[in-house]
Amino acid sequence: MLILASQSATRKALLSQAGLRFTALPTAVDERSLEASLLDEGAGGRAVATALSSAKAINISLQHPDALVIGADQTLTFAGQLLHKPADRAAAQAQLRQLSGQTHQLHAAVALARGGEVIWSFLDTVELTMRAASEAEIEAVLEAEGEGVLASVGAYRLEGPSIQLFERVQGDYFSILGLPLLPLLGALRRFAPQILLGAAPS
Numbered sequence: 001m002l003i004l005a006s007q008s009a010t011r012k013a014l015l016s017q018a019g020l021r022f023t024a025l026p027t028a029v030d031e032r033s034l035e036a037s038l039l040d041e042g043a044g045g046r047a048v049a050t051a052l053s054s055a056k057a058i059n060i061s062l063q064h065p066d067a068l069v070i071g072a073d074q075t076l077t078f079a080g081q082l083l084h085k086p087a088d089r090a091a092a093q094a095q096l097r098q099l100s101g102q103t104h105q106l107h108a109a110v111a112l113a114r115g116g117e118v119i120w121s122f123l124d125t126v127e128l129t130m131r132a133a134s135e136a137e138i139e140a141v142l143e144a145e146g147e148g149v150l151a152s153v154g155a156y157r158l159e160g161p162s163i164q165l166f167e168r169v170q171g172d173y174f175s176i177l178g179l180p181l182l183p184l185l186g187a188l189r190r191f192a193p194q195i196l197l198g199a200a201p202s
Contacts, residue, residue, distance in 0.1 A: 001067040005060040045077035049109035057113035078104040092155035101132035108175035126171025
């Protein structure tokens with residue numbers, strides 16, 4: 001049994017499009033509290049993403065010890081600061097204005113847990129540069145995107161109209177979407193080949 005410890009529509013879509021059968025369950029992890037504790041200890045965006053993905057996987061794995069559980073998380077760092085999902089459209093507009101004409105980093109982490117323990121994890125960092133967009137362009141993108149950007153740590157969706165705000169992207173596309181898919185599929189071939197296409201019947 002394969003479980004995704006997330007209700008993220010994007011992550012669910014990526015796994016489904018890859019041909020995987022899985023169950024998606026929400027976690028009881030207090031992400032902001034764990035993040036605050038890590039930041040107090042001096043952790044950066046990469047460490048926070050890794051810790052959160054592992055915590056999510058373990059949380060569900062303890063409830064379903066026989067299942068293979070996928071935990072994933074993504075953080076965004078800009079000028080040494082950790083940014084979060086915008087609370088509303090005004091916050092999204094302010095965040096896009098802040099990132100306009102600048103370069104920021106997305107850190108995407110994924111972990112596999114079984115029996116309450118992490119058995120594999122992976123972290124990837126992507127560097128993204130926004131062009132210097134006008135207020136009208138930012139407003140137009142937000143209008144086109146709708147509420148979807150509020151679920152994104154960057155207040156944008158590269159798979160949507162937000163791509164018009166960008167000048168350069170250096171890194172893996174799936175990591176930008178929040179799930180390093182190719183490394184994950186490689187791990188699944190190692191730990192649970194029977195759930196993948198073309199597997200020999202058991």
